[in-house]
Amino acid sequence: MGSGDSVDHFVRSYGDLVFDLCESILHSPAYAQIAFRSIMKKIRMGSRFQKYSGYERSWVLRIACEKLIGLSLQKGHLIPVEEQLKVDSNAQAATRLKLFDFYFQKLVPEDQLLLLLRDKYGIPYEEISTAMATPIDSLKIRRQQALRALEEWLWDNK
Numbered sequence: 001m002g003s004g005d006s007v008d009h010f011v012r013s014y015g016d017l018v019f020d021l022c023e024s025i026l027h028s029p030a031y032a033q034i035a036f037r038s039i040m041k042k043i044r045m046g047s048r049f050q051k052y053s054g055y056e057r058s059w060v061l062r063i064a065c066e067k068l069i070g071l072s073l074q075k076g077h078l079i080p081v082e083e084q085l086k087v088d089s090n091a092q093a094a095t096r097l098k099l100f101d102f103y104f105q106k107l108v109p110e111d112q113l114l115l116l117l118r119d120k121y122g123i124p125y126e127e128i129s130t131a132m133a134t135p136i137d138s139l140k141i142r143r144q145q146a147l148r149a150l151e152e153w154l155w156d157n158k
Contacts, residue, residue, distance in 0.1 A: 007040060007043060007044045010040065010043050010060060011040065013057075013060075014057060014060045014061075015036075017121065018036060018039055018040075018060065018061075018064050019032060019036050021064055021068060021113065021116060021117075022035040022036050022039070022064075022068060024116055025068045025071075025072055025109055025112055025113060025116075026068070026071060026072060026075065027101075027105060031071070031075065035067060035068060035071050038067055038071075039063055039064050039067050042063050042067065043060060043063055046059075046063065055130065057123075057127060058127045058130040058131050061117070061127065061128075061130075061131035062130065062131045062132075062133070064131075065113055065131050065132050068109065069109045069110060069113070072109035073109065100154070103150055103153045103154060104150070106149075106153065107146055107149065107150070110132065111142060111143075111145075111146040113132065114128065114132065114139060114142055114143055114146065115143065115146055115147070117131070118139075118143060125139055125140065
């Protein structure tokens, strides 16, 4: 399998997942495209040397997570002040629920990735642990803390 063939394989197998993660974390189609290309480039470079037998998706997710966390920190994941005021001024829970994306953006990128991988895609903790280089028990605790923060923001508004 040549380098081009392996990248085609990764795009076919994991392209939708990786691109959706890019959009969900970076909150911008333009940034998502740049990130996706960068991730695929790194996969192409690593696929020549990587022996990922049985761990292919974890390996792809590890590259994606590392890149997305770095890009998110560069870009800044903070909500603009005027948007935060709009969100915080909505006292009714139903209105806050409609603004879920704004509250989700308040989470650190690692927590956003964890919730997306586990709760949106149903990826097992073992794979997420490998992808995020974090012990499973720590992931479970982080997930509960992130969910608790979202619950507080959405329902309590304190």
